Amino acid sequence: MTAPRISFEFFPPQSLEASFRLWDTVQVLAPMGPRFISVTYGAGGTTRDLTHEAVTTLHKTTGLPVAAHLTCVNATKEETLNIANAYAEAGINQIVALRGDPPKGSGGFKAHPEGFADSCELISALADTGKFTLRVGAYPEKHPEATDHKADVEWLKRKLDAGASEALTQFFFEAETFLRFRDACADAGITAPIIPGILPIENWKGVKKFSAACGTSIPAWLDDAFDKALRDGRQDLLATALCTELCDDLLREGVEDLHFYTLNRPELTRDVCHAIGVTPQVKLQNVA
Numbered sequence: 001m002t003a004p005r006i007s008f009e010f011f012p013p014q015s016l017e018a019s020f021r022l023w024d025t026v027q028v029l030a031p032m033g034p035r036f037i038s039v040t041y042g043a044g045g046t047t048r049d050l051t052h053e054a055v056t057t058l059h060k061t062t063g064l065p066v067a068a069h070l071t072c073v074n075a076t077k078e079e080t081l082n083i084a085n086a087y088a089e090a091g092i093n094q095i096v097a098l099r100g101d102p103p104k105g106s107g108g109f110k111a112h113p114e115g116f117a118d119s120c121e122l123i124s125a126l127a128d129t130g131k132f133t134l135r136v137g138a139y140p141e142k143h144p145e146a147t148d149h150k151a152d153v154e155w156l157k158r159k160l161d162a163g164a165s166e167a168l169t170q171f172f173f174e175a176e177t178f179l180r181f182r183d184a185c186a187d188a189g190i191t192a193p194i195i196p197g198i199l200p201i202e203n204w205k206g207v208k209k210f211s212a213a214c215g216t217s218i219p220a221w222l223d224d225a226f227d228k229a230l231r232d233g234r235q236d237l238l239a240t241a242l243c244t245e246l247c248d249d250l251l252r253e254g255v256e257d258l259h260f261y262t263l264n265r266p267e268l269t270r271d272v273c274h275a276i277g278v279t280p281q282v283k284l285q286n287v288a
């Protein structure tokens with residue numbers, strides 16, 4: 001089995017300590033030679049400036065392709081396109097284009113009166129500039145707001161037809177979940193790569209809460225396994241073993257790319273990458 005191509009997702013640091021942690025994480029993971037790294041855009045557009053700063057700094061210091069996440073939330077079309085243009089001017093030509101999550105407690109997404117109504121509008125406008133490679137989000141277990149699986153897959157096809165070239169999925173815990181989704185996408189005529197999003201589990205309690213919010217189901221066996229591992233202080237060992245097994249299962253089914261949600265922590269992602277045959281590339285080791 002050949003080693004997969006990988007990419008890493010980070011979030012923008014909000015304090016000096018968090019900046020150091022991101023820096024350390026990038027130092028460990030950049031030498032693995034990711035195809036790209038990406039930086040999220042806080043829910044509600046709350047990290048607009050921090051995302052921009054993190055993206056441009058990583059672009060300058062790592063020499064790696066950096067993708068900026070961009071959402072439609074709380075901004076006019078002009079403001080959103082100005083952000084994108086500032087990226088283009090800084091030499092950043094990859095965007096993960098999303099509708100975005102609204103600010104906490106705001107009761108659901110409401111388009112800004114002068115903003116993009118949905119992700120398809122944003123993707124079309126970005127594609128029209130001709131300046132960006134665009135990726136979009138995808139939901140193997142259905143987005144919580146989608147009426148059903150079929151509508152969700154059809155919407156994904158519309159996003160790709162609007163000008164995106166790849167989709168990155170929400171995280172999931174069983175390979176079968178992704179494989180079923182991949183089949184449904186193929187049946188719907190989607191030919192663009194669908195890249196599985198992989199979440200190494202750093203903190204089981206936090207992951208459970210997050211999973212409930214974004215509609216990722218938790219198999220009972222996984223909950224039991226973490227209960228026991230937490231009692232024995234072996235959760236990192238379990239997390240590495242399970243995440244490696246998930247990646248292995250996907251690779252055996254022909255998956256060629258994996259997108260890791262690093263949560264700005266390098267250890268588990270690094271260990272899993274090593275286990276699936278992705279090792280540091282010497283020429284990149286001094287870059288970060």
Ligand code: FAD
Nearest residue numbers: 040041043069098099100101119137143146152155168170
């Ligand atoms: P969409 O795919 O546009 O919409 C979600 C679902 O709602 C669709 O699948 C579709 O079923 C339905 N839907 C929406 N609009 C319509 C419509 N007009 N007609 C019919 N159906 C519709 N959030 C952030 O705030 N910042 C980030 O940086 C961020 N990064 C992410 C990265 C990845 C890889 C993923 C998977 C998600 C990320 N999110 C982020 C979360 C994302 O913003 C939320 O899941 C949000 O609720 C949906 O955004 P989307 O672009 O995927 O939405």
